[in-house]
Amino acid sequence: MKYILIMIIFLSGCAWSKVDIGWGIASTVATAGDAYSTTQALKNPDNYEGYSLIMSKHPSNSEVYLFMGISQIATLIVAHLVPSWRPWLLGGKTVINTGCWINNERLE
Secondary structure: OHHHHHHHHHHHOOOOOHHHHHHHHHHHHHHHHHHHHHHHHOOOOOOOOOOOOOOOOOOOHHHHHHHHHHHHHHHHHHHHHOHHHHHHHHHHHHHHHHHHHHHHHHHO
């Protein structure tokens, strides 16, 4: 929850519209949900195998959180630097991470 509040404070100081801020928050929540559900699915290694090109097939919890955190920060930086991409980048990442989150919940 504190990260969402930090996001709101960070994004409110930028030239982002309310819709952009909403997408930024939604993207962050979806990424956090995907990270958490991935770590829960990893508790049963027979049921889960990672598909990331960066992480190993059976990553540790810290590896998952580090990867997801860095990917979200990078997404927000690119969205800030290229405003025309913002809705597509944040919306696309929200959809992808939400889909992964749902899939991981089915694996637990």
